[in-house]
Amino acid sequence: MSPGSEPPPPGATPATHLHARHRAVMPDWLALYYREPLELTHGEGRHVWDATGRRYLDFFGGILTTMTAHALPEVTEAVAGQAGRILHTSTLYLDRHMVELAERIAALSGIPDARVFFTTSGTEATDAALLLATTHRRSNQVLAMRNSYHGRSFSSVAVTGNSSWSPTSLSPLQTLYVHGAVRTRGPYAALTDAEFTAACVADLEDVLGQAHGNVAALIAEPVQGVGGFTSPPDGLYAAFREVLARRGILWISDEVQTGWGRTGDHFWGWQAHAASGPPDLLTFAKGIGNGMSIGGVVARAEVMNSLGANSISTFGGSPVTMAAGLANLTHLLEHDLQGNARRVGGLLIERLRAVAAGLPLVHEVRGRGLMIGVELTGPDGSPAPEAAALTLEHAREDGLLIGKGGREGNTLRIAPPLSLTVAEAEEGAAILESALHRTHRTLAGEERA
Structure with a gap:
């Protein structure tokens, strides 16, 4: 009998027995x-x-x-059909599903001359976006929002402004946090929307005055997910973008939770701030795979192509996940x-x-x-x-x-x-x-x- 396959002890339910096994082998912080x-x-x-x-x-x-939906037939059939042909190839080989999904996402993104890089998660998408932005701008200084969450890796924790999800203060980046993502709490909560936006822009200008030379990018969730579904007044990031553009600072919109039409009014969260046009980069994950592990970055070609060393993804853009993403996106749009x-x-x-x-x-x-x-x-x-x-x-x-x-x-x-x-x-x-x-x-x- 394999370890853990024994029946629950007397008085224990299968659920409590499984929970005990979970606690015995998984991290305490999980x-x-x-x-x-x-x-x-x-x-x-x-x-x-x-x-x-x-x-x-x-x-x-x-x-x-x-x-x-759970068990969406189009997705389960696409997964089963592709799994019966080939499960894995890597990005070293051409894959029709990956190219087709990238074409659709690039067109939907609103980013001109867009390029798409697939990863396996939102955390990994954040890593890739930060690598691109800091390489392109030759700076490790990054702006992020207070109360934000961008993933659990070393670099994504470095731009997470939520202490509950920041297990270390060590960082590969110098992160400068600005106000704006939480409308109903904090020092500007009593202001009107217009006054709130003006105060946050002034704060951004002040923070940039503390920076040393170039700043690479601002990374922001249009609606903060883990932070409690908080968001600024519509147009705040457009106002921020005017300040950033004057300095050549890139805007990364974290669409891991807000993408694909979840907010109803817009397909992407950044579109609530569309007066400034699309972001330079956007990250996506979660919903596009409907449970399959898909993440990625969309960026202007100038930014995406700025890496000067080899980079691939062994599992990003796998045939099975790409088939699932195509089927899921098609269903979402057609319905x-x-x-x-x-x-x-x-x-x-x-x-x-x-x-x-x-x-x-x-x-x-x-x-x-x-x-x-x-x-x-x-x-x-x-x-x-x-x-x-x-x-x-x-x-x-x-x-x-x-x-x-x-x-x-x-x-x-x-x-x-x-x-x-x-x-x-x-x-x-x-x-x-x-x-x-x-x-x-x-x-x-x-x-x-």
Whole structure:
């Protein structure tokens, strides 16, 4: 009998036994949701099932990754068909699927004379973008936003402005952090949108005054993902771009979570700041693969071709993942899932705002499309991570899976597949309403946790 294959000890459920095995071989810092972690075994549409056979409405999609639907036939058939021919070749060989997907992404990006480099994750895409920008500009100075998250590698942690996700202060870069990504907290929260933007531009100018010579780039999420789905007023990055362009500083738009129409109003998050035109580089990942490992960078040819040494990707752009990405992107475009995100997401956010109106623990419901954050605070207005954790548990008990984020872990993150129906949105909102009321009663001492 192989190690770990023995049956659970007396009194232990299969789930608790698997959890014990997980803890014995995985890092302590590898987080799991829920007091009794879930083993998800299969999914279909907007639903998933755990190992006991219980069904859940999925409002998190594997961290915004299941973009179209679980077990989407077009994607599963593309994966199976390609796997039956050849699984792997590497970028040293021509691959038709990779070229076709790159052509489509380049055209959709809005970046002129675009080139596309495929990676296996958003973290690796950040690494590649930073390598390109710093090489092109011959500088290791980078601007980043406070409260940001760009990945877990050494270089991506170096531009992450969220202390909860920055395990080290060591860095290969000199990172200068600027204001602007969090609208409702901080020293500029009380300003109007126009005043807020002007204050953040002034802060950017001041920060650049502290830099030594060239600055390579600004990297920014149009809507911060791990940071709790926070965003600046529309147009802020266009105003930033005017300042950057005068100095030749590149703009990297991190579209790992905002890309592919999730925000409803736009296909890319940068388009909410489109007065300045497209970014110099954009990174993507998550949703394009619908669960397959795809990431990448789109950049102007001048920037993409600036590397003076060999560089390949063994696994980036593999035949199987590229076939999946093509099928998934085709389905998304042909079924106007961006439009569905705008329509159904608009209904969902208004429904949640109505729920929040009677709950003092909800500080704000924010977002756009199917990218919605519900920030929870205590009676004194301070962040309430305990309330978020309790609400996650209550929602799970009633059959709804959601996420959480924010620097203090006090924001519920709602990001279902973009094919969400109106009926499913109503069902999820009702479950979340019940969960929030249970949390309120628990924290008030009226109900046990």
